[in-house]
Amino acid sequence: MNNIIKTSMLLSAALLLPQPAQADKDYRSEAIAMLKRDFQPRGIASVDRLDEDGLQAVCNRSANNPPKEVAQRLEQDQMAAVKLPADGKLLGDWKSGERIAQSGRGFTWTDKPGLPVGGNCYNCHQISPAETSFGTLGPSLFHFGKLRGNGPDMQKYVYTKIYNAKAHNLCSAMPRFGHVGALNEAQIKDLVALLLDLNSPVNK
């Protein structure tokens, strides 16, 4: 699907949202204008990062709770943009996956430009039992493959979840790692292996 069609779909979806009270609307647009006035680029963090994309606009306008039909439509959109590996293989190397999951580096104005960056996974999730310093913004992923299985469907679910968490849950707190080009195909495969490979410490 081309970008123009996509954008217009997002916009029309945004219009389906219940209109907020007049006062709220004013503060929101005033706040956005203020942000644009009051921020400056630094390092790799350019000011265009302040612009909402269509999905962010829908989540922001609905306090992260858009009407179900809107959410479903936009999730489908996000899913349609997921690129699955051409070789059809989704399981990489869990050891490398563990390293990617550990790193929180990337995309701040003190980070160097360019890739690869870290996955930040431990900032939000419990994963391998050996790492006891883990965040709790997301659910525990310990024993993920053991509990949920590791067949083709589950592999595809995990790959697409990491690639674009919003394809499954529109206003999720989890970033869209593949969608924004933060993690590449090989890295995502390694992370899928970390969660699903039965030899991974996650599933021991």
Next chain:
Amino acid sequence: MMKPLLVLGAVVGTLSCGAVLAQQVVNKPAPPKKAVTKQEAAKSTKDATTAEFEKFREVLEADSPAELFEAKGEDIWKNKRGPDGGSMAQCDLGLGAGVVRGAYVQMPRYFADADKVMDAERRVVHCMTRYLGYQEADIRKQPFSNEQNTPDHVSVVTYVASQSRGMAVAVPQKHPREREAYELGKAVFAYRAGPYDFSCETCHGDDGKRIRMQQLPNLAKKEDAMKSFQGWPGYRMTGGFMLTQQWRMNDCFRQQRFPEPKYLSDAVTTLLTYLTVNANGNVYKGPGVKR
């Protein structure tokens, strides 16, 4: 009010080390490294944090580090020490010319002379440039402290803050501009954007969450909101300098993968208005210590 004991002056803030979403390099040799193993820490973050601070408490109490900056700031405020030899006697922090006591817990507020809502740091810089001959451009060159230097305005903010020790936060919401600042700050707090779709709320909008081992206060909630105020300005143990709320906002925008907020801008003031009004009624214990 009596000058509090050094010991009581040091408010122990949240401890956190190592990998935040964005890792930071700390050059200076830090006070003793992790006092507890990761496994112990996992059992109970609170206990681990407390335990770690207990190890430092003696050192902190013997030599309350924030106190040094309070004294330096007081000196600048009282002793005509600015480049022009001017005086802060005319500086109005909201309670009248020259009145410092109680002012810190009542900012941000609307200042008619500037026709702006200003937070404490913004107001202090305003007065230092107006009455002491400091140049705003110079201050902007190094707004925040680092290992080499804690700038004068940060010491003055620390002094001003110390003069509200033991007082309840009471940020006014009478003036329409003050109410507007609150609403704008609230909107900024919830605004998701950037490569990771983060807003302040993504990390600070729920109860009892953590990033790694760092507790995330739910800043929209009255009980937690005081965490945005308590212990600030804070002495950074891992570097030996004072950091202000302006710095905290700056660094959280960095973690949010946003571009940088301009120093002393409305975006930061409105956010501080939102956070501090949410904290109204809680007692401020004075400048503190942060990791």
